[in-house]
Amino acid sequence: MLAYVMRRIGALFIILFGSSFLLYNLAAISTDPIAELRLSDAPNKEQLILNLTRELRLDLPAPIRYFIWLRGVLGVFVGNPNFGLTREQEPVINAIAGAIPVTIRLVFVATIVAIVLGISLGITSALRQYTRFDYGMTFFAFLLYSLPIFWVAVLLKQYLAIDFNDFLVNATISPPWIILFSAATGFFWAAIFSGTRKRVVQIFIGVFIANSLLLTAISATKWFAYPRLGPIAIAILGVGIALGVTYLSVGLQATAAVKTSLMMAGIGTISYFPAQAVLNSDRPRLGLLALFIVLVAVSVAGSYVFSRIDRGPIIRTSLITSTLVGLLILVDRLMQAWRPFVESDDVNYRPVATIGQSTIWLSEVPFWVRVLDQVMHLILPTIALTLISFAGYIRFSRGTLLDVLNQDYIRTARAKGLNERTVIMRHAFRNTMIPLTTIMVADFAGIVGGAIITERVFAWQGMGTLFNKAIVSFDLNLLMGVSIFLSTLAILANLVADLLYSALDPRIRVGAGK
């Protein structure tokens, strides 16, 4: 195993060398930094050209310049890497170090949302194979595959930012929209829970009425303008989460698990009140950490109280429940910051931001307002990136689950009388996750590449911006810095994917043979 990893890391350096050599020369051949100067009519043109040539070592052929650059980079091994200077005489490594967190923040949330949504839709689609829902999902996935991200981004800016901000001014939903939204959700759920015609109609009507009532209430209370969850909503949602999570993970007949997760929902709701004090203190990050530790401890303890055997799944269930309820409390705290955020001078009732990664605050604002501001800036780019990348997850998880469901061990599981939930969640879903893991990891590197366009549209100052700048200003050092980072990420992601694959699937032997 270790030998295998070492061999792969050795290969990593060879590949990095090869690809950077290729890109450097390609870029050096196709760039001409002097072109602009040649056309200028500055009196000291000759001198300027000479200076630039000396500064960028243009008198040397490109491959030799590459090795000069490489010598600096190899300083990594002696702890003194030198990625060169940008055209503005700033060390490349500083520029990149500043850009990485921005890009990671952009990509991280999008990846997680894409994975969760894509896998759940894909799996539902597979379980409803050859139904209208399945065909609809297939079409939807292909449509997303074919969408240019910059196009989606501009649409999002218009409809989810500008129009939504306009909507927030009085935050009332007109009846046609209520009917439309409710009908759409009704169709969605009726399509998922397909069955006899009567059942489908029942579900549709039920969802339709529930949704209309909810939307009417939201509209009447102007909830979008004054969002708030409060302990009562958290309690209701908490019970829903507890039952849902328990149903999916161990089934509702496991009374110990139901009790534990319901208790966790209750404790979560009660902890709403002390949590306010913790979150409003002047060290909210520390408070959050403390809160999380308490929740974990309580859910572990709770499962010890309620069950004697098989505690693992129960601990898992209650942990998921308590984490989700904790997130609700956090969301509620952010919502409390909504009014101060919206009413502040710098935001001025335009909360959904279209540009930049955070508002430039002219006045001192509280911690939570600042966090909320970053969240509001994240929304649009995250939706754009998610839309583009989760089509792959829908298709892939659907295909994999269908393959798995045809396996003999699924037939065995059904034959020994397991109920459908156990067959799907325990036997099929887990095996579906094995190939999916590799896709996820490899995809993360891909999304970073896609972030280049997203950053451009939403004017984020991340790797994409650096890359744009590098291309436009013929900045070889900067270009190589960005590219080396992305390539390394891609190769490492592949390595991690392979290792994960072998860790998850005992049939795969890594490093045995060639």
Place this chain on the structure above:
Amino acid sequence: MAKKKSSASEVEQAQVDAGENAIFNKETEGLSQSQIVFRRFVRHRAAMIAVVVLFTIITLVYTALDWRIGAKEDPYIIPGWWKYNFEDMPPLLFEDCPGGSVGCPTIDAIPFLDGDGVKMGEHPFGQDDIGRDYFALVMRGAQRSLLVMFIIGLIAATLGTVIGAVAGYFRGWVDAILMRLVDFIITIPVIIIGSVIGYHYGNKGAAFLAVLLGFFAWTGLSRLVRGEFLTLREREFVDAARVAGASNRRIIFKHILPNAIGVIIVSVTLLMSGAILLETALSFLGFGVTAPDVSLGLLISTYQDAFTTRPWLFWYPGLFIIAIALCINFIGDGLRDAFDPRQRRRLTRKDKENARMMKNRSEVAS
């Protein structure tokens, strides 16, 4: 495997299976592999719709504008059916536009709504800032994007197949060198290579850019082809061909390649839909096709800020990109199903009835 006593239901299932198999076998009786694949593809409804739509788009796009062949000053002109060319500058129309904007689209594709019926009007897709006919611009852009897509597809398919085939067939050091080359190229994100090339050669025209991009787009395909060749070269028919004295070239191209063609065609279609998105993305970033030439991505990039006031400048090029990419994706999906030997369509009730009738008829006859 130990033989077990079959239960009644298993016997029944076996009979049903045999029945289905019989229907499938009946369907494919006396057909060659390519005929079977073709039949399966034709039966894939989404793919067939996609073929028709794509064909319509291609015809529409390439017949609309004048073709100018030959010298710039005195070209030979094949007239298109649309009255404007993308370089013409008719006067900007001010009438009847919503919200005080100018140059709005005159197309009316939905009859009954305002009682005018279907018509194209003077400028179906509207006009841009300086009055150029947007329909002509979008047609020109779609021409460029389709051209780029086909060129990239062609070059990548050729290079990827040949390199993958050589690597997989000869193995050893040839394989090692070629696959390291693939590794080198594949680790650089496509958008980076594309931008580096595009920013400096984009002004040399879309075709030139497409050729350059094609030289870097073959890597994924070559890996797939190599994998296919590695397994196929161990099969008996290859040994038989070698014993019969076939040369390496003949074995590669006449014996192994036809067996790998399914994988190649499917992945080339998917590569092409990726190519059109890459071209539009590069043009959007300003690293692809540049003015005065037109591309769909460039159109969107130019008018993205006009979205609030004149959304049609944004919608039409986008819709063409999506329509083309969507068609290619569906065709790829249909081809994958058609080439997949495990793939079986579900028997419809009609199939079973047909089979029963055939059986009855043969029983009556005998």
